[in-house]
Amino acid sequence: MSVYNGKSRVIPIANHKGGSGKTTTCSNLGAALAREGRKVLLIDFDTQSNLTLALLTRLQKNRPTIRELMAEQNTFSQVVQEYNDKLHVLPSSYSLTDIEKAIRNNHAKLPDLKKHNVFFYLRIVLEKINEAYDYVLIDCSPSTESFLLKNALAACTEIFIATEAEVFSLKGATVMEDLVRSEIYPINTSARVSGVVITRHTPNLILPNAMVSQIHKRFTGRVFRTTIRNSIKIKEAQTLGLSIFDHKPYSSAGQDYTELASEVIQMEDHTAKEIS
Numbered sequence: 001m002s003v004y005n006g007k008s009r010v011i012p013i014a015n016h017k018g019g020s021g022k023t024t025t026c027s028n029l030g031a032a033l034a035r036e037g038r039k040v041l042l043i044d045f046d047t048q049s050n051l052t053l054a055l056l057t058r059l060q061k062n063r064p065t066i067r068e069l070m071a072e073q074n075t076f077s078q079v080v081q082e083y084n085d086k087l088h089v090l091p092s093s094y095s096l097t098d099i100e101k102a103i104r105n106n107h108a109k110l111p112d113l114k115k116h117n118v119f120f121y122l123r124i125v126l127e128k129i130n131e132a133y134d135y136v137l138i139d140c141s142p143s144t145e146s147f148l149l150k151n152a153l154a155a156c157t158e159i160f161i162a163t164e165a166e167v168f169s170l171k172g173a174t175v176m177e178d179l180v181r182s183e184i185y186p187i188n189t190s191a192r193v194s195g196v197v198i199t200r201h202t203p204n205l206i207l208p209n210a211m212v213s214q215i216h217k218r219f220t221g222r223v224f225r226t227t228i229r230n231s232i233k234i235k236e237a238q239t240l241g242l243s244i245f246d247h248k249p250y251s252s253a254g255q256d257y258t259e260l261a262s263e264v265i266q267m268e269d270h271t272a273k274e275i276s
């Protein structure tokens with residue numbers, strides 16, 4: 001196993017299409033990386049707060065969230081929660097929309113030259129803490145209009161896309177990469193899609209397999225070998241508010257996220273060279 005150099009990999013998990021497996025991948029890839037000994041921070045940066053719900057059983061309710069951290073009303077240590085020793089979470093709630101609105105208003109008021117400044121609020125928050133983690137995975141809203149999404153992309157060291165092997169999800173992935181190239185790369189040259197995860201896959205069907213080929217064609221060399229198979233155990237785990245490893249670790253989904261994590265870990269040597 002490669003020895004990672006300790007610098008954080010800050011990775012938003014994005015797709016312009018909802019329901020493409022972003023939240024599921026964020027929580028379970030994060031949990032899988034933590035099982036491999038990596039220190040992982042998950043940020044719920046979507047106002048739907050599905051990531052928080054998906055892990056809720058091991059989180060405390062009625063505590064400050066990422067909203068209060070962004071608003072500088074609470075410190076990182078007051079907001080961060082431990083799902084387990086290696087897996088920490090910055091939870092969110094619907095109140096995160098306040099931050100989206102505040103950033104949007106500020107964007108409208110600023111002169112053109114300074115408009116990009118509003119993309120850096122999360123980056124400033126993370127600069128204070130992210131060296132404490134090997135991985136910071138950010139669960140993002142699907143909307144390319146979202147200032148929260150743009151803040152996540154502006155703070156990243158690379159980007160993963162989660163996509164189903166179906167046409168709308170692939171379209172959403174393409175739109176997301178176009179946004180990264182046109183709006184984010186000019187302000188963060190680390191912002192590039194380095195990995196594409198195919199989720200909810202049904203390997204024995206002709207159409208999804210044809211779509212897998214399309215995805216490889218569009219994102220050549222960047223699609224993870226591991227595909228995450230469709231599994232009812234994922235939904236069960238989310239209903240219980242637990243990662244797949246605290247529900248059915250030996251299920252196909254548990255195996256798939258474990259294999260995905262080892263592919264992500266194999267990228268570390270390359271990533272360490274690029275960011276050192």
Ligand SMILES: Nc1ncnc2c1ncn2[C@@H]1O[C@H](COP(=O)(O)OP(=O)(O)O)[C@@H](O)[C@H]1O
Pocket residue numbers: 017018019020021022023024025050199200201228229230231232234235238253
């Ligand atoms: N591998 C999988 N097998 C079965 N259901 C899945 C799988 N991955 C995701 N889902 C389900 O698909 C839906 C959308 O997934 P989610 O991760 O919430 O997508 P997104 O965050 O992109 O909107 C959820 O109901 C989730 O439980």
Ligand SMILES: [Mg+2]
Pocket residue numbers: 022023024046048050051139140
């Ligand atoms: Mg989601």
